[in-house]
Amino acid sequence: MSKHVTPWLSAYHDGELHGVGLRRVEQHLAECPQCRAELEELRMLSVLLRQTPPAVNFLRPERFVARLVLQLPRRTSLVVEFGWWLVPFGTLAVWLFAQVTSWLRAVFLLGLDAGLLTNLLEFPSTSLQMNWFTALTSLLGNHLNPFVQAGLSILNNLHVLVVRWQSNLLFEAILIVVYLAWLMVCMARCSSRLRTA
Amino acid sequence: MTFTHAECEELLIAQAQRGDRQAYGELVQRYFPGVVRVAYRLCGDADLAQDAAQEAFLKAWLNLHSFRAGTSLRNWLYRIVVNTILDTLRRNTKTVETALEDLPLSDPLPLPEEHLFEHERAQIVQRALLSLPSASRSVLVLREYGELSYQEIAEALGIPLGTVMSRLHAARAQLKRLLELHLTDLEMKYV
Ligand SMILES: [Zn+2]
Numbered sequence: 001m002s003k004h005v006t007p008w009l010s011a012y013h014d015g016e017l018h019g020v021g022l023r024r025v026e027q028h029l030a031e032c033p034q035c036r037a038e039l040e041e042l043r044m045l046s047v048l049l050r051q052t053p054p055a056v057n058f059l060r061p062e063r064f065v066a067r068l069v070l071q072l073p074r075r076t077s078l079v080v081e082f083g084w085w086l087v088p089f090g091t092l093a094v095w096l097f098a099q100v101t102s103w104l105r106a107v108f109l110l111g112l113d114a115g116l117l118t119n120l121l122e123f124p125s126t127s128l129q130m131n132w133f134t135a136l137t138s139l140l141g142n143h144l145n146p147f148v149q150a151g152l153s154i155l156n157n158l159h160v161l162v163v164r165w166q167s168n169l170l171f172e173a174i175l176i177v178v179y180l181a182w183l184m185v186c187m188a189r190c191s192s193r194l195r196t197a
Numbered sequence: 198m199t200f201t202h203a204e205c206e207e208l209l210i211a212q213a214q215r216g217d218r219q220a221y222g223e224l225v226q227r228y229f230p231g232v233v234r235v236a237y238r239l240c241g242d243a244d245l246a247q248d249a250a251q252e253a254f255l256k257a258w259l260n261l262h263s264f265r266a267g268t269s270l271r272n273w274l275y276r277i278v279v280n281t282i283l284d285t286l287r288r289n290t291k292t293v294e295t296a297l298e299d300l301p302l303s304d305p306l307p308l309p310e311e312h313l314f315e316h317e318r319a320q321i322v323q324r325a326l327l328s329l330p331s332a333s334r335s336v337l338v339l340r341e342y343g344e345l346s347y348q349e350i351a352e353a354l355g356i357p358l359g360t361v362m363s364r365l366h367a368a369r370a371q372l373k374r375l376l377e378l379h380l381t382d383l384e385m386k387y388v
Contacts, residue, residue, distance in 0.1 A: 016346070046341060049341045054323070058243060065225050
């Protein structure tokens with residue numbers, strides 16, 4: 001008679017033996033009452049374990065689900081999450097871009113005014129004109145003496161400066177409002193997440 | 198149009214992955230009995246088992262995007278709940294001991310004799326399970342109460358197939374010895 005197959009009986013009982021291993025155990029079982037008895041004990045053990053109800057009662061599935069669903073934190077998709085973090089970084093990037101371009105433009109205009117770049121680029125060096133200045137010079141252009149004309153030109157340039165400064169300020173204010181709004185929503189989200197946790 | 202069980206489950210998983218809580222609720226309702234049964238057999242405490250089930254379902258909800266379609270959601274949930282329970286037991290080694298002590302052999306309520314027998318048997322079985330080392334207990338519980346294959350157990354616990362086989366063999370041998378002492382007279386009544 002072949003060697004006892006005790007170590008393989010558990011796997012045989014679970015239907016997890018195949019091929020040569022399976023055939024070897026089957027052959028041995030056919031000729032060994034001792035291993036057959038052991039296999040029978042394994043079967044009885046499984047029946048006992050599975051048929052013995054737990055000594056306690058659990059929540060009914062519906063009640064468990066009702067309780068759980070209330071506690072599920074909101075889950076956002078990757079796209080939404082990406083868009084969410086784009087807001088603060090995007091705001092900062094736009095602000096930096098505006099700062100850099102406005103400084104570059106200032107340097108460029110300074111160069112134009114000083115006549116440094118006119119030879120380099122075929123650029124007419126006309127500075128910006130406000131509506132009132134354009135109207136006035138086209139109406140009275142020939143009748144004004146050079147002294148008054150220079151005075152009006154300075155007034156025009158000052159006006160241009162103020163308008164630029166105002167639009168810059170408005171632009172920065174919008175960025176700050178966007179950033180603060182994001183910060184507030186962020187804080188609200190964090191506190192609600194803490195409550196659900 | 199009717200869906201098969203598997204198709205219906207795939208649909209529910211896809212909906213849950215998009216953030217549909219109702220769909221996830223249906224999946225939870227389907228798997229709660231199995232998950233809580235496995236958890237209870239591992240720790241022997243109903244409250245602890247329900248808490249672990251809840252933690253496992255929350256973890257699964259948060260990680261649902263990493264769940265691969267075509268694999269078994271049930272096995273994935275079992276893996277999470279087993280790890281949750283084992284973590285809890287590791288953190289608090291007293292739990293199993295108190296659970297063992299908390300299992301009184303006689304119920305304070307007068308039950309009909311048949312019930313008394315059932316109750317006593319349930320407690321003896323659970324005590325025997327708890328006295329196994331947690332490594333072999335996990336394998337046995339996933340086999341007998343989770344009805345997982347050896348391959349699935351190996352994947353769930355992250356151990357080699359051969360280890361599953363040897364631990365299961367050892368767990369059953371030990372359990373048989375323990376229950377033979379307790380169950381001889383009960384078995385006589387039962388058979
Ligand atoms: Zn034999």
